Amino acid sequence: MWKRIIVFIFFAVSVFLFSQQKSTQFYKDKFFIYQKIGVDSALIYLNHVFSSEKDIDQAFALTAKRYLLTLTGKEKESKEYLPKINLYLQKIPEAKENYTDLSHIYNILGNTDMANQLPNEALKKFIKADFFAQKNNDIRQHIKIKGNIAFVKLNVKQTDEAIQETKEVLQLLKENKNLYEKENFEIIYNNLFSNLGHLYSDKFIADPDKNKKYADSASNTLFRLLEVAKDEKLLAGTYLMLGTLNNKKQNYGGATRYYLKSLDLYKSLNFKDEIFNLKYNIGVNYYEQGDYKKSKSNFLEISRSMEKEDVTNIDYIFAQDYLSKIYLKEGKTDSVEFYSNQFVNLYKRNSEAEKKSIADLYKQINSKNLNDEISKSSSIQTNQLVLIIALLVVLVSITIYLLYQVRKKKHTEQKLNDLLLQVKNKALNEENPSKTTYTISNEKEAEIMNNLLELEEKKLYLKQEYNQAYVAKKLNTNTTYLSQTINKYMKKSFSEYTNELRINYILKELSENKKIRGYTTQALADLVGYKNGISFARTFKEKTGVTPFQYIEKLNAEKVSE
Numbered sequence: 234m235w236k237r238i239i240v241f242i243f244f245a246v247s248v249f250l251f252s253q254q255k256s257t258q259f260y261k262d263k264f265f266i267y268q269k270i271g272v273d274s275a276l277i278y279l280n281h282v283f284s285s286e287k288d289i290d291q292a293f294a295l296t297a298k299r300y301l302l303t304l305t306g307k308e309k310e311s312k313e314y315l316p317k318i319n320l321y322l323q324k325i326p327e328a329k330e331n332y333t334d335l336s337h338i339y340n341i342l343g344n345t346d347m348a349n350q351l352p353n354e355a356l357k358k359f360i361k362a363d364f365f366a367q368k369n370n371d372i373r374q375h376i377k378i379k380g381n382i383a384f385v386k387l388n389v390k391q392t393d394e395a396i397q398e399t400k401e402v403l404q405l406l407k408e409n410k411n412l413y414e415k416e417n418f419e420i421i422y423n424n425l426f427s428n429l430g431h432l433y434s435d436k437f438i439a440d441p442d443k444n445k446k447y448a449d450s451a452s453n454t455l456f457r458l459l460e461v462a463k464d465e466k467l468l469a470g471t472y473l474m475l476g477t478l479n480n481k482k483q484n485y486g487g488a489t490r491y492y493l494k495s496l497d498l499y500k501s502l503n504f505k506d507e508i509f510n511l512k513y514n515i516g517v518n519y520y521e522q523g524d525y526k527k528s529k530s531n532f533l534e535i536s537r538s539m540e541k542e543d544v545t546n547i548d549y550i551f552a553q554d555y556l557s558k559i560y561l562k563e564g565k566t567d568s569v570e571f572y573s574n575q576f577v578n579l580y581k582r583n584s585e586a587e588k589k590s591i592a593d594l595y596k597q598i599n600s601k602n603l604n605d606e607i608s609k610s611s612s613i614q615t616n617q618l619v620l621i622i623a624l625l626v627v628l629v630s631i632t633i634y635l636l637y638q639v640r641k642k643k644h645t646e647q648k649l650n651d652l653l654l655q656v657k658n659k660a661l662n663e664e665n666p667s668k669t670t671y672t673i674s675n676e677k678e679a680e681i682m683n684n685l686l687e688l689e690e691k692k693l694y695l696k697q698e699y700n701q702a703y704v705a706k707k708l709n710t711n712t713t714y715l716s717q718t719i720n721k722y723m724k725k726s727f728s729e730y731t732n733e734l735r736i737n738y739i740l741k742e743l744s745e746n747k748k749i750r751g752y753t754t755q756a757l758a759d760l761v762g763y764k765n766g767i768s769f770a771r772t773f774k775e776k777t778g779v780t781p782f783q784y785i786e787k788l789n790a791e792k793v794s795e
Contacts, residue, residue: 256281257281257282257285257287257290260278260279260281260282261278261282261293261334261337263275263278264278264279264282264297275297275301276298276301279294279297279298279301282294282297288321288324288325289321289325289331289334289335290334291321292318292321292322292325292334292338293334293337293338295314295317295318295321296314296318296338296341296342296345297341298311298314299311299314299315299318299345300341300342300344300345300348302314303345303348303349304348304706304709305706305707305709306703306706306707318338318342322335322338327365329368329369332365332366332368332369332371333365333369333371333374335362335365336362336363336365336366336369336371336374336378337362337374338362339358339359339361339362339365340358340359340362340374340377340378340381342358342362343355343356343357343358343359343362343381343385344381346358347381347384347385352385352388352389353389355381355385356382356385356386356389359378359381359382359385360382362374362378363375363378363379363382366378372405372409372412373409373412373413375405376402376405376406376409379398379401379402379405380399380402380421380425382398383395383398383399383402383425383428384428386398387428387431387432387435392432392435392436392439393436395432396429396432396433396436399425399428399429399432400429402425403422403425403426403429406418406421406422406425419461420464423458423461423462423464423467424467426454426457426458427458427462427467427470427471429454430451430454430455430458430471430474431474433447433448433450433451433454434447434448434451434455434474434477434478436451437451437478437481438477438478438481441481441482448478448481448482451474451478452475452478455471455474455475455478458471459471459472465498465501465502466498466502466504468498469495469498469499469502469504469507470495472491472492472494472495472498473491473492473495473507473511475491476488476489476490476491476492476495476511476514476518477514479491480514480517480518483521485518485521485522486518486522488514488518489515489518489519489522492511492514492515492518493515495507495511496508496511496512496515499511503717504713505713505716505717506712506713509535509538509539509546509548510548512531512534512535513531513532513535513548513551513552515531516528516529516530516531516532516535516552516555517555519531520555520558520559525559525562525563528555528559529556529559532552532555532556532559533556535548535549535552536549536552536553536556536575547590547591547594549579550576550579550580550591551576551594551595551598553572553573553575553576553579554572554573554576554595554598554599556568556572557569557571557572557573557576560572577607580603580607591603592604645778645779645783648777648778648779649779649783649784649787652740652777652778652779652784653744653787653788653791656740656741656744677710677714678718678721678722680708681708681710681714681715681718682718682722684707684708685704685708685719688704688707688708689734692738693707694731694734694735694738694762695735695738695760695761695762696762697759697762697763697764699731699762700727700731701715701716701727704727715727732772732775732776733776735761735762735763735772736761736772736773736776736777738761739757739760739761739773739781740777740784742760743781743784743785743788744788750785750788750789753766754766754769754770754781754782757769757781758770769781
């Protein structure tokens with residue numbers, strides 16, 4: 234009787250332990266599925282893994298959670314995890330039963346390093362992950378990790394090694410095609426093939442005279458990709474690479490044709506940054522072809538679209554340089570001076586490292602030293618300024634000037650009265666578009682809009698780091714999708730949306746808080762997240778029609794009269 238009871242207990246314990254083991258693996262598998270779909274869901278499954286007492290499971294759970302926290306911009310919260318992970322890894326034997334988990338752990342650690350922009354550290358982790366994948370004879374994991382290694386080497390400019398790694402991965406994929414569903418195989422294979430074309434192009438562009446053979450390899454790879462690829466994003470990127478390749482071959486007509494095909498596809502995808510860059514590339518190609526009318530059209534379009542943005546894009550900077558050269562050919566000296574000054578002013582906004590990069594690129598394009606050109610321009614401008622001032626003293630009528638001032642004062646006074654009335658009636662808060670209830674059928678877009686409103690309620694827009702990249706990270710999306718969603722439902726750019734929130738906030742604060750009216754413009758700018766007072770004052774006037782100083786004066790005058 235007792236023997237039967239002991240056997241039964243032993244059997245029950247064995248079944249329980251087996252089910253626990255199976256359960257933990259089940260939750261790990263679910264993590265890999267849901268980490269691509271939603272962080273919250275993935276964390277739920279990880280919490281089940283944490284319930285295991287095994288060192289290997291604890292190491293896996295900590296590694297995976299650290300990765301998710303990094304992706305969502307919570308790096309500070311994840312700092313305490315790494316010492317614990319390393320402690321567990323020291324205790325885990327490198328035995329066959331642990332190979333699968335060890336390979337996954339080191340692969341996730343590598344992906345976390347890449348997210349933290351530490352490619353050299355990531356490479357070490359991926360190599361370790363691949364070691365365990367090969368010992369475990371896990372071909373799919375081996376292929377995935379080699380793809381990661383190739384991507385890292387592309388990022389650190391180890392082009393030859395990256396090419397070799399990518400070729401090996403493509404060969405492995407072919408040999409193990411049966412391990413994948415047809416659609417997944419094609420997506421993985423085509424993306425890797427695109428990377429190979431990119432690598433060949435990079436190799437040629439780095440030294441066109443020395444690496445001519447790579448241009449042919451790049452062309453052949455990209456043309457083959459055009460024959461098989463169906464994804465519009467991949468096709469757009471392929472045409473873009475072909476355009477750049479032809480540009481470097483100085484085949485500007487061919488480059489323009491490919492750029493235009495890429496532009497059409499990116500327009501259908503509504504990829505703002507790629508569209509902007511392509512218009513610049515097309516403008517350069519038209520300039521090199523001597524078609525200055527089309528070139529000017531592209532550069533003017535770039536200028537108009539960027540002049541109200543806070544970000545200074547390098548394509549936007551050089552568009553000013555090309556416009557000054559085009560107007561010089563047309564003999565329009567006023568426009569030459571205007572765009573030359575624009576170029577110099579935009580250049581000066583950058584850090585010293587960025588200025589050096591711009592100066593190097595300027596030398597490549599113009600075969601001139603940028604700093605020498607700026608010095609010459611400053612000397613000419615000084616002489617011209619003296620002459621202009623002398624002419625103005627003679628020509629400007631005192632009567633017209635006084636009349637103008639009177640009219641301007643009346644106009645400003647009216648604007649201030651209207652603005653104060655709006656603030657008093659809380660009209661600005663009521664008319665804030667972000668408070669509108671939107672009818673959104675797309676679940677992802679609805680999530681973005683709801684989460685965006687939560688950030689707004691927390692007044693995160695008052696932080697200096699509140700930009701598209703910061704918000705996208707907070708919302709677990711990318712900048713392109715965030716920008717598209719705001720454009721779609723708010724009918725404005727991200728920059729316009731942020732500026733509106735900040736200006737509405739400071740208007741209300743100034744009307745209610747007498748203390749901050751004594752702040753400097755820079756202090757007010759700091760209060761609402763602007764990096765400098767000039768940018769804040771400019772935006773304030775664009776939104777209200779008056780300067781911050783005029784508005785504060787009017788508020789103080791209202792208090793006195795009361």
